[in-house]
Amino acid sequence: MSDQRADRFAKLEKLRQLGIDPYGGRFPGVSTNQTIRTAAETLDISAGQILGPVAAPGEPSAVVDGRVAHRAAGRVVLHRDIGSLIFITVRDQTGDLQWGVSRKMVESALAVSAGDAGEARLHAGEAAWKLAKLLDLGDLVGCEGRLGRTKTGELTLWATHLTLLSKCLRPPPEKFHGLQDVEARYRRRYVDLLSNVESREVFLKRAAIINYARKVLHERGFVEVDTPVLQPIYGGAAARPFTTHHNALDMKLYLRISPELYLKRCLVGGLERVFEFARCFRNEGISPRHNPEFTMLELYQAYGDYHDMMEITEAIIAGAARDVIGSYRIRFGEREIDYTPPWPRRRYGDLFAEHAGIAMADTAAIRARARELYTRKQISVDEAKADDAVVISALFEHYVEPHLVNPMFVVDYPAPLCPLTKRHPSEPGLALRFEAYVNGMEMGNAYSELNDPVVQQETLTAQLRGEGDETMAVMDEDFVEALEYAMPPAGGLGIGIDRLCMLLTGSESIRDVLLFPLQRPR
RNA sequence: GAGGGCGUAGCUCAGUUGGCAGAGCAACGGCCUUUUAAGCCGUGGGUCCUGGGUUCGAGUCCCAGCGCCCUCACCA
Numbered sequence: 001m002s003d004q005r006a007d008r009f010a011k012l013e014k015l016r017q018l019g020i021d022p023y024g025g026r027f028p029g030v031s032t033n034q035t036i037r038t039a040a041e042t043l044d045i046s047a048g049q050i051l052g053p054v055a056a057p058g059e060p061s062a063v064v065d066g067r068v069a070h071r072a073a074g075r076v077v078l079h080r081d082i083g084s085l086i087f088i089t090v091r092d093q094t095g096d097l098q099w100g101v102s103r104k105m106v107e108s109a110l111a112v113s114a115g116d117a118g119e120a121r122l123h124a125g126e127a128a129w130k131l132a133k134l135l136d137l138g139d140l141v142g143c144e145g146r147l148g149r150t151k152t153g154e155l156t157l158w159a160t161h162l163t164l165l166s167k168c169l170r171p172p173p174e175k176f177h178g179l180q181d182v183e184a185r186y187r188r189r190y191v192d193l194l195s196n197v198e199s200r201e202v203f204l205k206r207a208a209i210i211n212y213a214r215k216v217l218h219e220r221g222f223v224e225v226d227t228p229v230l231q232p233i234y235g236g237a238a239a240r241p242f243t244t245h246h247n248a249l250d251m252k253l254y255l256r257i258s259p260e261l262y263l264k265r266c267l268v269g270g271l272e273r274v275f276e277f278a279r280c281f282r283n284e285g286i287s288p289r290h291n292p293e294f295t296m297l298e299l300y301q302a303y304g305d306y307h308d309m310m311e312i313t314e315a316i317i318a319g320a321a322r323d324v325i326g327s328y329r330i331r332f333g334e335r336e337i338d339y340t341p342p343w344p345r346r347r348y349g350d351l352f353a354e355h356a357g358i359a360m361a362d363t364a365a366i367r368a369r370a371r372e373l374y375t376r377k378q379i380s381v382d383e384a385k386a387d388d389a390v391v392i393s394a395l396f397e398h399y400v401e402p403h404l405v406n407p408m409f410v411v412d413y414p415a416p417l418c419p420l421t422k423r424h425p426s427e428p429g430l431a432l433r434f435e436a437y438v439n440g441m442e443m444g445n446a447y448s449e450l451n452d453p454v455v456q457q458e459t460l461t462a463q464l465r466g467e468g469d470e471t472m473a474v475m476d477e478d479f480v481e482a483l484e485y486a487m488p489p490a491g492g493l494g495i496g497i498d499r500l501c502m503l504l505t506g507s508e509s510i511r512d513v514l515l516f517p518l519q520r521p522r
Numbered sequence: 523g524a525g526g527g528c529g530u531a532g533c534u535c536a537g538u539u540g541g542c543a544g545a546g547c548a549a550c551g552g553c554c555u556u557u558u559a560a561g562c563c564g565u566g567g568g569u570c571c572u573g574g575g576u577u578c579g580a581g582u583c584c585c586a587g588c589g590c591c592c593u594c595a596c597c598a
Contacts, residue, residue: 003567004532004549085555150556174533174547176559183590238598285596
């Protein structure tokens with residue numbers, strides 16, 4: 001055991017001998033630091049002043065009718081002991097607040113009668129003073145006190161009563177730099193969260209972004225559903241799945257790679273506007289933009305098409321930028337990205353011609369260029385082994401994607417890339433699909449959904465033939481049968497929530513927006 | 523899977539040409555009633571990621587392994 005940990009265990013005993021329970025209990029009536037700060041703004045507290053009189057201990061705190069006693073709680077992040085006066089900076093979820101503990105003040109405070117069983121006991125007098133002296137960085141503490149300001153004007157809660165809510169037995173990271181080691185931040189996220197305010201902010205923003213998207217969808221009449229994560233047949237994307245096994249049924253199961261085929265069954269059943277925040281799993285490489293499990297928002301709107309999906313995409317992403325982050329313009333790395341809607345719509349073929357310098361119909365020239373790039377190892381697709389659409393897609397990634405920095409809808413994809421999409425009515429080689437690109441990254445993917453069961457059967461069969469190895473999906477006969485009961489024409493959309501959170505929080509790695517990213521065991 | 527980088531005190535980091543393992547914060551003891559990463563005096567704290575090797579001598583050089591990060595590959 002480290003010396004510091006041993007010291008803290010020794011303090012546990014010392015506290016118990018003083019009659020202080022190191023693990024507290026219920027502590028009702030706590031105001032957040034944010035609430036206290038806001039309340040203080042409406043009070044005219046001058047430097048050096050401490051407000052009074054003290055409210056009856058145990059009453060819920062709030063500034064009402066001039067009453068100024070507050071209960072606060074949080075983690076000790078700074079502890080400055082000046083002899084008979086101690087300043088403690090206490091952090092809660094909403095921010096930091098300075099507490100002041102004056103020996104004279106706590107020792108003259110009246111003792112509090114014990115509350116309910118299970119309620120943390122507020123200490124006054126000598127016990128409170130000794131507790132304040134013994135506090136360690138990282139301890140969770142509660143207090144009741146009076147608002148004031150120090151000589152330098154710092155808002156301070158002057159404690160009359162103190163309680164220890166939970167003793168911290170390990171030293172927290174350095175108070176100024178926090179936890180910097182990337183591996184430690186991922187493996188022990190709790191330490192990262194408690195010491196790095198910026199990290200906590202990222203996850204609070206993530207929650208706000210998801211709430212915002214949910215609100216947009218509820219306003220449009222969408223219903224949130226939950227579909228299976230464990231699937232006997234996987235589909236809806238081209239990716240390698242994780243496999244597992246159900247013992248009682250003695251059955252092989254897959255963790256879903258996409259919720260798509262189940263959400264479409266919902267459409268058939270008359271759930272006309274559905275969405276799901278779907279945790280998906282893909283057994284593939286890990287990178288700053290790929291995690292084995294990730295969250296996809298997927299939604300379907302009956303009687304709509306991909307144009308409706310563009311409007312929703314803008315509403316969610318640009319709206320979250322504006323309402324959660326506070327601006328349509330957000331820095332990401334060296335760049336500033338402008339989310340102001342409406343975003344430009346550009347045809348896939350036009351972008352291809354513009355950046356690759358070849359018409360999409362000029363198959364010979366495309367193959368020649370692909371061969372050249374493959375030889376120079378600039379693309380990974382061997383044109384000799386790939387069909388036209390795959391080669392075009394590889395060139396598109398190489399030439400076009402890096403230019404798509406500000407949000408853009410790329411529309412009308414080559415049909416062979418989109419087996420679940422309706423064909424363009426006047427150009428059968430194209431599909432009614434868009435992808436939303438931001439910062440060269442694919443952020444959203446939407447279709448006018450294919451609802452012709454016969455065509456669907458054909459395209460899925462073709463896809464089965466096309467792929468050889470384990471990425472090959474098994475034909476989902478039940479899905480095609482569902483389409484035969486008539487699925488409404490619909491727009492469908494998928495948005496990568498983790499990537500959206502990366503962009504809006506300025507996080508350059510997906511692991512920085514995942515609380516507990518996968519790590520090999522140590 | 524390939525290449526590159528990193529791994530030193532609880533944390534943040536130095537460590538020169540291979541020559542006694544360092545600082546700040548944190549901890550411990552002492553002083554201090556208005557601090558702001560408080561300050562001052564004093565003290566303790568190391569599997570230098572692991573295992574081999576070279577050398578009189580390895581944190582440092584070599585080999586192997588483990589973990590993390592980045593690039594590439596993979597990847598709707």
